Amino acid sequence: MSTSQRAGRHSYQQSFENMRKRIIFSLSIFLLAAASVGAETEIDQDFMHNLEETTKSLDSNVAQGDGKAAMADAKEIEESMKQVEVFFAKKGNAADAVEFARKSGGFASEVEKSVAAHDFDAASNSVGSLVHSCKSCHDVYKNK
Amino acid sequence: MSNKSRREFLEKMVYGAGALSLTGAIAPGQALAEELSKFEDPLALKKPHFPAKAKSVIWLHMAGAPSTIDLFDYKPELIRLHGKPIPDSIAKNLKTATDGGVGTLLATKRTWKQYGESGAWFSDWVPNLSRHADTITFLKGSRTDGFTHVLSSLKLHTSGVTPGRPALGSWITYGLGSANRDLPAFVVLPTGNDNAGGGRGPNLWGSGFLPATYQGTALRQGGAPILHLDRPKNVSAEEQRNTLDFLKKLNAFNQSKYPSDTELEARSRSYDLAYLMETSAPEAVSLDKETAATKTAYGLDQDVSREYGTNLLRARRLVERGVRFVHVISGSNDKKYGSWDAHSQIEKNHTVMTNAVDQPIAALLDDLKARGLLETTLVVWTSEFGRTPYGQTGDGRDHNPYGFTTWVAGGGTKAGFTHGATDDIGLKSVSGTFDTYDLQATVLNLLGLDHKKLTFLHNGRSERATTVFGDVIKEIIASV
Numbered sequence: 001m002s003t004s005q006r007a008g009r010h011s012y013q014q015s016f017e018n019m020r021k022r023i024i025f026s027l028s029i030f031l032l033a034a035a036s037v038g039a040e041t042e043i044d045q046d047f048m049h050n051l052e053e054t055t056k057s058l059d060s061n062v063a064q065g066d067g068k069a070a071m072a073d074a075k076e077i078e079e080s081m082k083q084v085e086v087f088f089a090k091k092g093n094a095a096d097a098v099e100f101a102r103k104s105g106g107f108a109s110e111v112e113k114s115v116a117a118h119d120f121d122a123a124s125n126s127v128g129s130l131v132h133s134c135k136s137c138h139d140v141y142k143n144k
Numbered sequence: 145m146s147n148k149s150r151r152e153f154l155e156k157m158v159y160g161a162g163a164l165s166l167t168g169a170i171a172p173g174q175a176l177a178e179e180l181s182k183f184e185d186p187l188a189l190k191k192p193h194f195p196a197k198a199k200s201v202i203w204l205h206m207a208g209a210p211s212t213i214d215l216f217d218y219k220p221e222l223i224r225l226h227g228k229p230i231p232d233s234i235a236k237n238l239k240t241a242t243d244g245g246v247g248t249l250l251a252t253k254r255t256w257k258q259y260g261e262s263g264a265w266f267s268d269w270v271p272n273l274s275r276h277a278d279t280i281t282f283l284k285g286s287r288t289d290g291f292t293h294v295l296s297s298l299k300l301h302t303s304g305v306t307p308g309r310p311a312l313g314s315w316i317t318y319g320l321g322s323a324n325r326d327l328p329a330f331v332v333l334p335t336g337n338d339n340a341g342g343g344r345g346p347n348l349w350g351s352g353f354l355p356a357t358y359q360g361t362a363l364r365q366g367g368a369p370i371l372h373l374d375r376p377k378n379v380s381a382e383e384q385r386n387t388l389d390f391l392k393k394l395n396a397f398n399q400s401k402y403p404s405d406t407e408l409e410a411r412s413r414s415y416d417l418a419y420l421m422e423t424s425a426p427e428a429v430s431l432d433k434e435t436a437a438t439k440t441a442y443g444l445d446q447d448v449s450r451e452y453g454t455n456l457l458r459a460r461r462l463v464e465r466g467v468r469f470v471h472v473i474s475g476s477n478d479k480k481y482g483s484w485d486a487h488s489q490i491e492k493n494h495t496v497m498t499n500a501v502d503q504p505i506a507a508l509l510d511d512l513k514a515r516g517l518l519e520t521t522l523v524v525w526t527s528e529f530g531r532t533p534y535g536q537t538g539d540g541r542d543h544n545p546y547g548f549t550t551w552v553a554g555g556g557t558k559a560g561f562t563h564g565a566t567d568d569i570g571l572k573s574v575s576g577t578f579d580t581y582d583l584q585a586t587v588l589n590l591l592g593l594d595h596k597k598l599t600f601l602h603n604g605r606s607e608r609a610t611t612v613f614g615d616v617i618k619e620i621i622a623s624v
Contacts, residue, residue, distance in 0.1 A: 056605070056612055063599055063606040124596055131612050 043087040051080050062123045067115050074111040081105030100137035104130055186357050187322040192592025197556025198522040200463040203471045207340035208483025211531035211541050212549035213570035217284055218256045218265035221568035222533050226251035234567055241291040250535030262560035269498040272506035278560035279509055281552045281620045285564025285576035288529050288545045293343030296528035300580045301348040303611050310352035312584050313469035315609040317358045319598045324466030326424035328361035331467050333455040336475020338482025343528050344473050353602040356410035369429045388419055428465050429458050441507040453504035460511055463521050476500040488540035522555025522590050533569040547573040556590045558622045578617055585614035
C-alpha cells in the first residue's frame, strides 16, 4: 500500500471513528432523556398488577402476623399510591382518582401503625378499607 | 415401583398373613400402625368461630342470569321510558360489551303486585314465590365484575376469575367438617343440559388448592343419581369390608410417602364414603317415602318442573341428613330455552324458566318451614349477574353486572326485608351495594365462620374464601 493510500485509509478510519462517537453520544442523550421520562412512573397494567399482588401479599402477611413482611408491603403500597396520586394529578380531570389514591395511601399508613403496635386485627380492618378504596377507583378508571 | 421400595413394601407386609386375609382382625405391624395414626381426619367436626345461625346452605344458582327487573325489581320508570335511550344521568361512565351496541330501553311486559306485610314486589312470572313475601330477604343492590358467564360464574362461586380457587361449599366443609360421615358434605344437583353460556361446570364446585376431599360431589341426573350403589351379588358384605380395609392400609402406607398428595388422600377416603353411601345414599336421594302431596307441591307431576322439583326435594332430604352445602343448578328440559340467558325472546325464555323453578322453590320454602328446618337452613337464590334494562336483538336483554337482585331466606336472615336498590331503570346498584365477596362473607358468617379467620396456607400465602375483599352484610342478619 502506498503512503497516499495509507493516508486515505487513515482518514477514512478517523471519520468512521468520529461518526461512531457521535452516534454513541446521541444515543446516550436519547436514553438519558427516555430514562428521565420513565422516572415519572407509568401507571400502566404492570404497575397496577404489581400493586394488586402486593396488596394480596399484605393481606396474607397480616393474617399470618408477619409484622416485618407486612410492614414492607404496606410501605411499598403507600409509596405506590403517592405515584398514582401524582399521575392522576398531572393527567387532570381526575380529582376523584387523586382522592382515592390519597385515601388508599392513608390506609396503607394506618396498616403500618397497627403492625408496629402488633395490632393485627386493626391492620386487617385497614387492609379492608384499602382494598375498598382501590376498588372504588377501579370501578371508574380501570380499562378507561 | 423400584426394587428397593418393593422390598420395603414386602417387608412391612410380612406382619400380615396373606394378601386377601389382611383384615382388621389381624393387628397391623407397629410401623404401619404408627403411620396410620398420623393422619388427621380432614372431615372431623370443627367448632365454628362463633355461634352459628345456620347449619346448612341450599344454594340455588340461577344459571344463565335471569332478568330480576322482570321478576322482583319493579321499575315503573323503565315502563315509562320504553323505547327511549338510557338517560344521560345513568349512562355516565357506563361501560358495556353489548354486541351491536346499546339498545333503547325495553319495558317489562310483566304485571306487578305487592304482597304480604312486607309489601315486596313480585311479577306475574313468580306467583308461587309471591306467597313468601314475608319470608324472603331481598338484596337489590347486587353487583359484580365481568360480562361473561364463565368469568362471573367463577367469581360468584369461587371468588376468582380464573379456575383453581375453592368453591364456597369447599370452604364451608373445610371450616366446619362433615355433620354426617355417611354422605358427602358438599353435594351438587344439576338440572338440564344447557351449559348456560359456559357458566356451569366442575370448576364451580372444585376444591381448588384446598385438599381434594372438600370438593363437591355432583349427583347424576336422571333416575339413578348415584351409580353402583349395590354391592356385586357374588361379594358378601364381609368380603367387601375386608377388601376395603386392606385397600385402606395399602393406601395409607403409600400416602405416608406422599403426605402432601391430597388427591390420594381424598381418593382413599372416597372408598370409605362410597361404602357408607351404599346404605345411606339410596335413602337420602330416594323420593319413595315422600307423599304424593309433597311431590305434587314440588312440581314433580309436570314435565317442565319435574327435574328441578326433584332436585329441590332431594336438597331438602340432604340438609335434613346434615349435608352442609347443596348447590342446585337451574335448568329446563326445553330444547330451545335451557337456561336464563335470554339475549333474545325473553318472554318465551323466562316463561319456560319460571315455570321450571317458581313452584319448586316455593314448595321448598314451605317444606323447610313446615319441618322446622328453615331457621337453620340458609336458602340463597343468586346468579352470576342480572340483565340490562336496555334491549338486545329487539326482544332480549344483555348481561348486566352493575345492578341486580339476589335473595336469601332462612338461616338467620331477616324475613320479609329488602336491602339496597338499583336506579330508576334497574341498571346500576345505587344503595346497599354489595359484591359476590360480601355475599360469601355473609353466608360464612351465618354459619358461624369469620371469613377473615377461615384461612388456608397455600404456596406461602394465607388464602381465604373472599380473597382480600368481603364485608358481612349485617343489615340482613336477624338479631337474636
